[in-house]
Amino acid sequence: xxxxxxxxxxxxxxxxxxxxxxxxxxxxxxxxxxxxxxxxxxxxxxxxxxxxxxxxxxxxxxxxxxxxxxxxxxxxxxxxxxxxxxxxxxxxxxxxxxxxxxxxxxxxxxxxxxxxxxxxxxxxxxxxxxxxxxxxxxxxxxxxxxxxxxxxxxxxxxxxxxxxxxxxxxxxxxxxxxxxxxxxxxxxxxxxxxxxxxxxxxxxxxxxxxxxxxxxxxxxxxxxxxxxxxxxxxxxxx
Amino acid sequence: xxxxxxxxxxxxxxxxxxxxxxxxxxxxxxxxxxxxxxxxxxxxxxxxxxxxxxxxxxxxxxxxxxxxxxxxxxxxxxxxxxxxxxxxxxxxxxxxxxxxxxxxxxxxxxxxxxxxxxxxxxxxxxxxxxxxxxxxxxxxxxxxxxxxxxxxxxxxxxxxxxxxxxxxxxxxxxxxxxxxxxxxxxxxxxxxxxxxxxxxxxxxxxxxxxxxxxxxxxxxxxxxxxxxxxxxxxxxxxxxxxxxxxxxxxxxxxxxxxxxxxxxxxxxxxxxxxxxxxxxxxxxxxxx
Amino acid sequence: xxxxxxxxxxxxxxxxxxxxxxxxxxxxxxxxxxxxxxxxxxxxxxxxxxxxxxxxxxxxxxxxxxxxxxxxxxxxxxxxxxxxxxxxxxxxxxxxxxxxxxxxxxxxxxxxxxxxxxxxxxxxxxxxxxxxxxxxxxxxxxxxxxxxxxxxxxxxxxxxxxxxxxxxxxxxxxxxxxxxxxxxxxxxxxxxxxxxxxxxxxxxxxxxxxxxxxxxxxxxxxxxxxxxxxxxxxxxxxxxxxxxxxxxxxxxxxxxxxxxxxxxxxxxxxxxxxxxxxxxxxxxxxxxxxxxxxxxxxxxxxxxxxxxxxxxxxxxxxx
Numbered sequence: 014x015x016x017x018x019x020x021x022x023x024x025x026x027x028x029x030x031x032x033x034x035x036x037x038x039x040x041x042x043x044x045x046x047x048x049x050x051x052x053x054x055x056x057x058x059x060x061x062x063x064x065x066x067x068x069x070x071x072x073x074x075x076x077x078x079x080x081x082x083x084x085x086x087x088x089x090x091x092x093x094x095x096x097x098x099x100x101x102x103x104x105x106x107x108x109x110x111x112x113x114x115x116x117x118x119x120x121x122x123x124x125x126x127x128x129x130x131x132x133x134x135x136x137x138x139x140x141x142x143x144x145x146x147x148x149x150x151x152x153x154x155x156x157x158x159x160x161x162x163x164x165x166x167x168x169x170x171x172x173x174x175x176x177x178x179x180x181x182x183x184x185x186x187x188x189x190x191x192x193x194x195x196x197x198x199x200x201x202x203x204x205x206x207x208x209x210x211x212x213x214x215x216x217x218x219x220x221x222x223x224x225x226x227x228x229x230x231x232x233x234x235x236x237x238x239x240x241x242x243x244x245x246x247x248x249x250x251x
Numbered sequence: 252x253x254x255x256x257x258x259x260x261x262x263x264x265x266x267x268x269x270x271x272x273x274x275x276x277x278x279x280x281x282x283x284x285x286x287x288x289x290x291x292x293x294x295x296x297x298x299x300x301x302x303x304x305x306x307x308x309x310x311x312x313x314x315x316x317x318x319x320x321x322x323x324x325x326x327x328x329x330x331x332x333x334x335x336x337x338x339x340x341x342x343x344x345x346x347x348x349x350x351x352x353x354x355x356x357x358x359x360x361x362x363x364x365x366x367x368x369x370x371x372x373x374x375x376x377x378x379x380x381x382x383x384x385x386x387x388x389x390x391x392x393x394x395x396x397x398x399x400x401x402x403x404x405x406x407x408x409x410x411x412x413x414x415x416x417x418x419x420x421x422x423x424x425x426x427x428x429x430x431x432x433x434x435x436x437x438x439x440x441x442x443x444x445x446x447x448x449x450x451x452x453x454x455x456x457x458x459x460x461x462x463x464x465x466x467x468x469x470x471x472x473x474x475x476x477x478x479x480x481x482x483x484x485x486x487x488x489x490x491x492x493x494x495x496x497x498x499x500x501x502x503x504x505x506x507x508x509x510x511x512x513x514x515x516x517x518x519x520x521x522x523x524x525x526x527x528x529x530x531x532x533x534x535x536x537x538x539x
Numbered sequence: 540x541x542x543x544x545x546x547x548x549x550x551x552x553x554x555x556x557x558x559x560x561x562x563x564x565x566x567x568x569x570x571x572x573x574x575x576x577x578x579x580x581x582x583x584x585x586x587x588x589x590x591x592x593x594x595x596x597x598x599x600x601x602x603x604x605x606x607x608x609x610x611x612x613x614x615x616x617x618x619x620x621x622x623x624x625x626x627x628x629x630x631x632x633x634x635x636x637x638x639x640x641x642x643x644x645x646x647x648x649x650x651x652x653x654x655x656x657x658x659x660x661x662x663x664x665x666x667x668x669x670x671x672x673x674x675x676x677x678x679x680x681x682x683x684x685x686x687x688x689x690x691x692x693x694x695x696x697x698x699x700x701x702x703x704x705x706x707x708x709x710x711x712x713x714x715x716x717x718x719x720x721x722x723x724x725x726x727x728x729x730x731x732x733x734x735x736x737x738x739x740x741x742x743x744x745x746x747x748x749x750x751x752x753x754x755x756x757x758x759x760x761x762x763x764x765x766x767x768x769x770x771x772x773x774x775x776x777x778x779x780x781x782x783x784x785x786x787x788x789x790x791x792x793x794x795x796x797x798x799x800x801x802x803x804x805x806x807x808x809x810x811x812x813x814x815x816x817x818x819x820x821x822x823x824x825x826x827x828x829x830x831x832x833x834x835x836x837x838x839x840x841x842x843x844x845x846x847x848x849x850x851x852x853x854x855x856x857x858x
Contacts, residue, residue, distance in 0.1 A: 065752050089755025096753075102745045104800040113746070116739050117755030169754070432705055432713060432832065458831050464705075467713060468587045469568040469830030472579070496586045499578060 016041045016202050017062065017173055022071035024061055031057045033226040035071070039204065041172070044196060046217035046234070047206040050247055054226045055206040056097070059175045062204070063094040075173055089117035093166035097177040101150035101158050108146045110161050111136055114168030136167035140194060156187030163194065174198065176205035180212060192216045214238060222246060275391045278353055278384065279360070279372040288393035289348035289369075295336060295359065296352040299373070300325045301520035302385055303350065305401055306394040314344055321514065321522075335359075342366055350388065352519075375519045378444045382406060384519070405524050409448055412531050416450035422534050424451040425465075425475035425502075428513060430490040433465045441523055442516050449531045451477070467496055477534050478502040481513035509533045548798055552811040556596070559815050563592045563822040568829050591825075592818055594715040595835075597723040598780050599790075599817025600810040601730060601772035606787020607794075607809045608734050608769045611741045611802065612762055613662070615673045616792070617850060620654075620773035621784030623676070624683030628657025629774035630707050630782055631687045631694075638698050643718050647726070647775045654774030657683050658766050673854065710783035710836030712821050719779040726775045727810075733768035734806045737761055741802040783836045785843020786813055792850070 017039040024032040031054050047055050060066045062073055064080040073080045075091040115129040137146050140160040180188040196216050207213040213220050214234040222230035224246045230237045274284045293314045294300040300319040303312055317333040319325045331337045336359050351360050353374030375381040382402045389398020424446050428434045435455035436442035446453040454473050458465055480487050488510050497503055515522040564573050571580050609618035620626045632653025636646040664679035695701045740761040743751035751758050790812045798804045824835040
């Protein structure tokens with residue numbers, strides 16, 4: 014079985030169907046770009062994979078485990094999630110925020126172990142945050158904070174990493190930085206949703222096009238993102 | 252001679268029909284004019300009801316407040332409210348005298364004045380003032396003799412007590428009106444007055460005027476010689492006698508606790524005289 | 540905050556607590572030397588003052604920790620057991636139990652249950668319709684508080700068994716007894732244990748429901764556990780001492796300013812801070828107008844209400 018397997022996943026908010034019978038699988042090490050018009054279901058799909066919304070129809074398997082059947086702390090060791098918009102919590106330092114990523118491993122009263130501290134340090138280094146690790150998060154720029162959230166997800170040490178529009182609120186110069194960083198995480202399987210098709214083309218090895226809750230295209234970017242497909246899905250010229 | 256005798260006879264026979272108009276200033280400063288003795292009296296305060304009955308005017312009282320309970324006959328009279336008075340009812344009853352208490356009923360007095368009703372306000376704040384209030388009420392109701400008798404009794408009692416008391420002895424007294432929290436009577440209350448007439452020192456005076464709260468700690472520190480509990484049953488005394496923190500008080504150890512009906516020591520009425528007697532007897536008991 | 544600073548702060552708080560206790564023992568109707576051997580001093584110090592001091596410390600800690608927990612779980616900086624009507628709700632349950640002449644343990648349980656019912660009501664009212672803005676929480680709290688207060692006033696008027704309105708609505712430590720101290724100590728321990736154990740979850744809540752879930756926090760059970768703990772502590776406090784407000788609001792805010800929002804420090808420091816605050820407030824209530832006693836709720840409100848207004852204005856300005 015592949016690392017991530019989605020089988021006939023359907024989801025509806027109240028009576029509104031958002032995801033319609035989606036099935037696909039993802040192998041280890043892939044960097045998948047999730048594309049599609051707004052409202053197409055990208056964020057909901059990511060949330061469903063991360064077990065952040067209750068899935069009643071269909072299954073999500075990560076490393077052979079059904080996420081709806083296991084405890085949340087176990088799910089959190091399999092998949093980590095970087096949200097689209099997240100306000101920094103004032104009073105926490107970069108270090109403390111990244112340490113939150115170890116929550117699934119920390120037990121009750123005990124202080125973080127050497128292992129935990131090492132994971133945090135490595136995550137901070139990987140994201141180039143070492144010089145600011147003692148800084149208060151509210152004094153960081155948007156791009157820096159985005160990297161803090163990625164570091165937190167890295168510290169979680171999960172095989173699967175989900176990112177919801179990681180470049181949506183970043184300046185262009187930060188966008189390439191963040192994406193290059195994500196691409197460099199070769200040992201992880203990454204799934205990120207994109208607003209900008211050209212960015213997805215540039216960085217992802219595989220793209221999934223989601224329109225009105227269904228997967229309409231799936232494959233290598235150059236092949237999949239033909240002019241015709243884009244026109245029909247986005248109603249624009251590529 | 253015959254003419255004089257006839258004149259006297261007519262005068263005597265018409266005496267009952269003779270109504271002497273009287274103008275009295277009430278304690279609010281308002282001039283109250285009445286042609287004849289009021290026959291339709293309303294009392295809005297339990298203390299005033301008691302005074303009216305004591306003056307022998309029970310039959311002329313046509314309505315009282317909800318809380319008027321003494322004497323028992325008063326409780327059977329028509330009710331016109333307590334804190335909020337039923338103005339409509341009062342007007343419909345067409346009274347010729349409404350007796351009200353100044354300090355406690357200021358708002359109600361202002362309200363009823365709007366209807367141009369015959370309001371008579373008394374406002375006694377001490378034993379002395381009570382005497383003059385009773386005399387005033389006696390004047391307006393033409394029950395002067397009765398009022399003078401009551402006042403004479405009261406003053407006589409006060410005089411006897413003051414004469415008989417030992418000037419060297421100034422026992423400290425604490426009056427508890429409520430236990431949770433402890434509330435006592437301070438300066439300017441009838442209780443304070445009574446205690447000083449009896450030669451005692453009212454501990455409550457230290458807490459200010461009116462009816463202030465008193466901490467348990469202060470009670471322990473003051474250690475009064477006598478404790479008076481205003482209540483209705485022995486369970487009220489038990490609240491003090493069974494409180495572990497107060498176990499060492501000398502009044503508790505020597506069982507110098509008196510239970511007294513709260514009404515007779517807080518209401519400005521002739522019954523204060525009996526309260527005076529009870530309290531004097533109580534604190535005259537020597538140290539055991 | 541590094542470890543050295545933390546240790547320093549902890550020790551400072553302990554010293555302040557001991558200092559407040561000492562001050563409270565010494566001050567009152569009369570200034571007393573604790574080592575004075577006279578029987579009068581003995582009674583006043585150990586029978587009258589000491590139980591009050593212990594109870595006020597325990598209650599202060601419970602109210603402060605409840606406040607900190609509620610602020611995180613309900614995601615509202617203005618949350619506090621009094622403002623959210625949880626204290627009034629608890630008072631209602633306790634009053635009912637007293638009218639039925641139930642033993643002390645059942646009175647505390649009744650207070651706990653009705654406090655929890657108030658929490659659920661407030662959460663339901665403010666969450667109904669999907670809107671979760673901060674003012675709707677406060678408004679729900681006002682509604683629950685007014686309702687409970689009205690019913691309580693009716694009960695007090697009708698029953699002699701209930702202590703005066705003075706006690707319930709304004710708070711007082713003058714009825715401190717050993718039974719209440721034992722029960723309070725147990726509840727404080729239980730509540731603190733739960734809050735400290737769930738510190739990481741509390742931290743995760745600060746980042747929002749979704750992020751907390753993604754970090755592996757079982758938000759549903761954590762929320763239940765924390766709200767139960769807060770209800771237990773505030774319910775028991777009000778059962779023994781009446782409604783005392785604003786402690787749960789002020790103390791966590793002050794601690795946060797000094798040592799940050801990390802609940803691993805916020806919870807224990809709030810407990811200590813709450814104890815200190817309450818012991819001092821009780822001392823003031825006993826000493827301001829000797830020999831009368833000012834209800835302690837008035838003292839906490841005098842400081843707390845302006846503080847609440849300040850926070851409200853500041854949050855409105857920020858949004």
